[in-house]
Amino acid sequence: MSPRRGGPVLAGAGVLVVGYVLLPGGRAELVGYAVLVWCSALVLLHAVATSPALRAWRPLVATQLLFALGESVSVAQRWDGRVAFPTSADALFLLAQVLLFVSVLGLLPAPRGGVRGGALLDTVVVTTSTALLFVVYTVLPAFAGQGHLAARLVAAAYPLCDVAVVFLLVRVTGWRSSRPRAFWLLAAGLSASVAADVTFAVLTAVGQDGAPRWVRVLWLVFYGCVAAAGRDPSAAVLGHPPLERRTEPELVRLPLLAVAALLPPAALVVEHLLPKDQDHGLTLGLATLVVVALVLVRVADLLRILRGQAVVVARQAGTDPLTGLSNRRAWNAEVDHVFTRAGGDPRLPLTVAIVDLDHFKAYNDTHGHEGGDDFLVAVARAWQRALPGVFLARWGGEEFTLLLPGLDADAAVAVLRAVHEAVPHGQTCSIGVATWDRSEVPPAVLARADAALYWAKRTGRDRTVVAGDHDGAGVDVLPPTG
Structure with a gap:
């Protein structure tokens, strides 16, 4: 059997997405979308079923099949004009989101020896900043919205699932181990999924009903990237704890920390400049205090590390490298x-x-x-x-x-x-x-x-x-x- 290749799968998925964009609206577009989702899930299923080395990918196969089933149910409901929220498709989507978190966590395990305290704190800072914005602009409005309790709970659950995906992405940004191409494909797919979900939530908040086609394209990018990652020759590398190199500097996440610290105040500025129905100033101010406090804790940790390194450097500068005596x-x-x-x-x-x-x-x-x-x-x-x-x-x-x-x-x-x-x-x-x-x-x-x-x-x-x-x-x- 010829070796798997993720590149051709990704290229084929790109061609199919272009074909989907050219489809006429209405039922043809709904059916085409569901077919592409099923194609991506089945490609990943075939890759994992024919390779014992991809045992760690099996939970992700189940995840993609659940997503495909949910998309099929959603298409069937929209076909019949039944779009009341929430639907049985939402139950499948939320279950798939939980399984997605678990499966990706298994594919991207912590390095041998565990995650450093500083890296974990970085992840907490960035995830907290993102989660606070999700809470302010999606979770709280969902709870305060119209409809019965089940509808409000489901509406609030979707952004929380996206926060979990953000946690997965931030968690691996500072690991200095080698990155196979399957990792990058999987990360690109998860990023596209979060972008699509956030866009859909914003459009829903401003009163638009349903996801436009270009948002669906982002979800198709997610499905295609996951299928291409499973078909890539480097897919078998994922699922095994990487060997973390300890000699790299601790400042690799500094841009992320800066973005995390600036997100809440930037949202406050934008909200002040744009016309708005609600004022989140107090909530965003509290969110800013929380994030800045976490960033200050991380800065103190970095200063502690730098002081320790300075002591080591000073000791090495005064030590003869051969005998270990003073020089x-x-x-x-x-x-x-x-x-x-x-x-x-x-x-x-x-x-x-x-x-x-x-x-x-x-x-x-x-x-x-x-x-x-x-x-x-x-x-x-x-x-x-x-x-x-x-x-x-x-x-x-x-x-x-x-x-x-x-x-x-x-x-x-x-x-x-x-x-x-x-x-x-x-x-x-x-x-x-x-x-x-x-x-x-x-x-x-x-x-x-x-x-x-x-x-x-x-x-x-x-x-x-x-x-x-x-x-x-x-x-x-x-x-x-x-």
Whole structure:
């Protein structure tokens, strides 16, 4: 059997819709409309019946068959001139709307791991804004209208069903998983359905009886798009939870939030400019307050996320990507802080040390760059365990720096013996130490420690050298105890 194709089905549906538009009015147009609805439902039925992979589409097939049956009943009633509202066709349509919500919810499940709180709040904001307008302009007028209770309940139920469809559409707008073509066809059909329902409700509110042909065309677009989606090769992808990518920004729904916040006040402005029989100013004002409050909650949530991301970025900017230690940027910031604090307390000594791994180039040449990187990571972890609480940074390459506030040179040397002993894989290190004389700038202290390190390397390595006052000549040569 040849693979299904949604494109030809959509093209064929377009040709049939054009033919429907060219039909003469009256009974011919009613029959043509019902035939096209049945054709769309049967095309979807055939696609699902012949493909076990489309098991998730079965509820939608039942939905389309219910819609087709309802359209047939409606045509028969209009044929006989029986158009009293509500009719048995309305019962079929409302049942189909409920089943449509359930079936689309199954075809577009939440991503694995669930929906983010922010995405759910976005959906609530947009759906609430839309629902409030539906309530103001369709639901409340339907309840307040003429006729018996059943008629008013049915009239109010239709816009609520459209709100449910809006919820389905908004719910998936911010998911960043890949979108198959069947998804877009299904979304286009649902959008056309909502547009047709809203237009029909507005026309009914202004006193027009029945739906004009162009509104029926929108409903035919809905039926055709659903049939084309079921026939598309990507239809089998729907019904399975997508894998959500978590690295995308959280602002993908910002335009929708803006529209949601502006809808109630925009409706209030339009209502003020146009002649009207009823004044919904108070209701729309309350709706605006509700929507703006929800948007502010979402903005606060976005600010919380941005603050968290800023903390992560700042942490990453100050972290060496290989070893996970602080990098030179973080070292400079910590030095400024610690030297400032030590400058306010004359009794507080301050010592810095530079550590260099001996013969690292030879180790790197022997074990390869990956082996050398692994060794640097092992060294960093070993020194962190040996010196808990000491500020340790990777200065560059195989050089590391330590900040030792509260320790003079002798106490620092005693502590640094643990650095020598913790070097793994039988390797060694050399260390240069300098204590702040309280008059020099921090870079000068580090320069003296570097000079002491150079002296340690020249005099045999695997040792700690303490710098002199300013010359860095290395007044003490202290081999590690072993």
